Amino acid sequence: MKYHIPESLAISDSGFLFFARTGETFTLNQIGKEIIRLMQEGLSLDSISTKLIETYDVDEITLQKDLHDFITQLQLHKLVEEQ
Amino acid sequence: MDLKKKYERPVITKNYSGLMNKMGSATLTPPKTEICSVPVKRLVEQYGSPLFVMSEAGIRQNQKNFLRIFKTRYPKVQFAWSYKTNYLSAVCSVFHSEGSWAEVVSEFEYDRARKLGIKGNQIIFNGPDKNRQSLKKAISENSKIHIDHFDELFDIIDITNELDISADVAIRVNMDTGVYPKWDRFGFNFENGEAWNAIKRIVAQKNLNLVGLHTHIGTYMMTADAYRIAAKKLASLFMDIKKEYDIQLEYIDLGGGFASHNTLIGQYLPAEELVPSIEQYADAITSGIYDVQMRPDEMPMLILETGRALVDNTGYLISSVIANKRLSDGRRAIIIDAGVNILFTGFWYKHKISVAQDSGYHTEEATIYGPLCMNIDCIRESIILPTLNRGDQLVIEYAGAYDVTQWMQFITLRPNIVMIMSDGSVELIRKAESLDYIMQQELIPEKFQKK
């Protein structure tokens, strides 16, 4: 599965997210920022998980659950579209 | 071994202009990784979760401090530990070893104090429900019986006549101290003369020794001035008895009721900023007594039955995260393994809740629910917390008063309670309940028994 991040969305290194389309701003933690960056690069959800498991001390089930929750949040704020 | 980065759940929070900076709102309290220098992780590994933790040093420090504050203002002071606030034997033992008497409100509590070796004359027996059997026992063991109503007074007269012994008694007095609700359901009223009537009846009895006057004006009292009024009324009654009957009472007892630093639900400011200090309560009480003219040698002993203010901050409840959830509107919810069945005071307090491990700077508003399958099982409606993973711990502070006496077993078993001793060692002071312990009280009618 793949998610599309709209063009009008900008993130700073500190995790500050500005969504130009609505003028809303958000705050991301480090890993949240990384996930959005990977999505912007066009990676699929599967490759994102694989990458995160390589970098972080986390088991697959926990990560899947948390990713699912994170994406639900993104959808709620209309920051991603499913492709 | 490759070193992986510490994991934290990914989170995103919306900023509302003017409310938060770009870091999100800051973590309010630093993580509490240790209780009295003992790591929370180690406590959980050894004793499980949830876990109540009491601090011996904390109790001693509070009791010494309160005693000092009162003794520097009044010559004769005696504390009597309010059993209902926390009657774990280990906790009571610490208070007794600091010189406190016992204040009990039922036969169950009375027997607990006796089992701990407290002599009858150091037990104050309060409460509206003293059955005949408990009165007989308490009278013959010479305890101080604080009479709540006329029916009880007649029971006592009857028992002392029947056994031909005498009883040391006081009356509980209720009064208008300017605060609402008025606690006028306990004891005899001051303003309408009921208290004086009770006194007249008592002094007319050859077997009754009137030794004191008692009041307990309420709990979590937010105004110290109510105590000045109460102390003055009791002291004037004390002098009236002296003038009218030439009886020198041993003591006046101002009960409990000082507020702890637990913030009430609905209070906006933290309790520390709202409630009077112990010094202010002490000033109010002693100035109320001094308002009534008496010679130093005739001043009665001042008894205090302080409960929550002495132990609330010496108890902790460690709890673990069972699950992270989203509510239908996207709000974050955390389910923890301690519910309102064991954190009974969660119904009226906003306890201080800290995470027990280092976590990221990113915080998010959340609701904390307990594990009970009930809608009322909410530990905190709204709190700002960093992200938490399953199995992470929270430390709920100010859980030393009323939780381990008012708790309910409900759908699960009550957990271990440990005490961190003054020397840093950890002792189990109440074992977690077992299914057998609960079920041994039940009987199955013959016809339901499996052959």
Ligand SMILES: Cc1ncc(COP(=O)(O)O)c(C=O)c1O
């Ligand atoms: C008679 C009496 N004394 C003392 C206390 C202890 O009160 P607190 O915990 O508010 O200090 C109570 C509590 O209700 C009480 O009823």
